[in-house]
Amino acid sequence: MEHVTRATTIRDVAERAGVSTATVSRVISGTTRVKPATRAGVMAAVAALGYRPSGVARSLKLRSTRTIGLVVTDIANPYFPKIVRAVEDAAFERGHTVLLCDGADDPSREEAYLDLLIERRVDGIVIASSGLEERFREWLVRRPLPVVLVNCTARGAALPAILSDNRAGGRLAAEHVLALGHRRIGHISAPSRNAAAGERLAGIGDAIQAVPGAELAVVEGDGTVEGGEVATRRLLDRLPGPTAILCYNDLTAIGVVRAVRDRGRRVPADVSVVGYDDIPLSAWLEPALTTVAQDTSEMGRWAVERLVERIAGRGTEPAADGVVLLPVRLMVRASTAPP
Amino acid sequence: MEHVTRATTIRDVAERAGVSTATVSRVISGTTRVKPATRAGVMAAVAALGYRPSGVARSLKLRSTRTIGLVVTDIANPYFPKIVRAVEDAAFERGHTVLLCDGADDPSREEAYLDLLIERRVDGIVIASSGLEERFREWLVRRPLPVVLVNCTARGAALPAILSDNRAGGRLAAEHVLALGHRRIGHISAPSRNAAAGERLAGIGDAIQAVPGAELAVVEGDGTVEGGEVATRRLLDRLPGPTAILCYNDLTAIGVVRAVRDRGRRVPADVSVVGYDDIPLSAWLEPALTTVAQDTSEMGRWAVERLVERIAGRGTEPAADGVVLLPVRLMVRASTAPP
């Protein structure tokens, strides 16, 4: 496994085929007409030498790496893989490659990646970060390359973004338990740096206010199973406790179910639980989770399409695309029931 | 969002600071001593212009992209995200960046990516593909750059690889149900192109043979929930049916549980089920899944360490590392019980 031999270059091919490097380049790119005989000779040389053009050199010349950066909060969080997959698929279709930047739930690492992506000269960046920090704003405003946001927004920077309709999602979840007859409702939110969390809460508020006698108790979680457990205990300590708990996400909901059962109460007989995201496997949990599904695949695809348009120089100004709001769906399963 | 202005180059900085490009390069790389005053001037110019060196140009010159390719079967499969995350973490620590190549469960796409990675001149490749095809073998044998395998092997190519001990895992699962008293055991495997599946089956065989009166019925699944359901029906159609079913992976196990219940039987009271992988959430399923856990994080980290060693030219020949076998753990939960 020693790889000391210099890779074959376009010059090697040119010499072997008895033509100039320009001709080899033409044959390979296929942009210009080349005499069939010449082309054949070049192809033969390419095959014989196992020549692979250097994308690095080409990128330098063309000022394009055909690579897009993808920044995610944490790929190990079950919410993200589908987005990553969708972005990857769309990029691959368009001949682009994806540089994965996992924030590892650490904002400073995300920021470091943003700068790194610039140095790497990616053609554009897709950011799918649930906790887009205030301090990135400055960076985003003077961004030196096309950026598209997935499920996050950056105030002050006019960037194309695709969001699921978080407010509608929150409302849907609340209306569902309200319709079942619940009136004392708990909500476990996420840290306030998370914009989606705010929107979902607002949607829940909309629904609650529309129903006389309905009350809402909000507790902050952190989007994890453990955080959900802790928050639930605080919710359950209040008397009278909520008969339905709406969660920021499915992971939180799993924690809620655990905590409720630890208190000797049943889901959904005593307490109904609603999640958010419809992560894989949420349908196989016990009880199968009632949750709000977003079309993450569509988000990823849309983001790449916009990005590639912009990279190509086509595409309207950001303001025109503005923010696309994707509808959400309530998945009613077994974790909710009348009080 | 128009990005027409040429990015500032090392020349711009040099001119502004009144030095040569060589000096700017020295200041930035920090390799050579530079007079403090000169250095300060350069730094000022860098800051003033917001200069970011071009990684592309640097890569061309240095013949290194500080990028590693990561080939996975399908990031949307819950088995992979942890590996990806571990690889990403390890790469980031070492100043490398990760080009994600999702095979989308399509071997031809994986192959296309392998070639693409060469063109992109990545410094090395980590392959975590459960179905490493025979036809890649030739490619792997004459691989033009360092490759490390995660949980897969390539016969004929001496490549460093880290595998979990699939045979031991299969044995552990079988011994567990055997110890519970089961004798009619079913196994739902994966397509035979999958080497891990074969090993696991072998391990199961080892355990079965050691117990007089124990019998094994094997059916091929495809590693999905649906495949698990279908396979289970075939297993249950036999009379007398198995009282315990060991699965190729957790997704299959979920399908098994469904199918068993569809037949009006209970898990684990009537049929015990064992999964494999211990994917996230498997502990929250109903019933919580008894399964075999592998240390995927360790695998990812190890792979990157080996790869970076080799990239640096250090590191022994592949044969010396050979194949590392990582121990597995049986996670006994609620899906298994005495018959």
Next chain:
DNA sequence: CTGAAAGCGCTAACAA
């Protein structure tokens, strides 16, 4: 300690 210059591997005028 710093500058001049060559060159990494490719593409695209411009000529022939």
Next chain:
DNA sequence: TTGTTAGCGCTTTCAG
């Protein structure tokens, strides 16, 4: 239709 040539933006001898 093909070759010559000038870079793309950087690093690194080799001189000074």
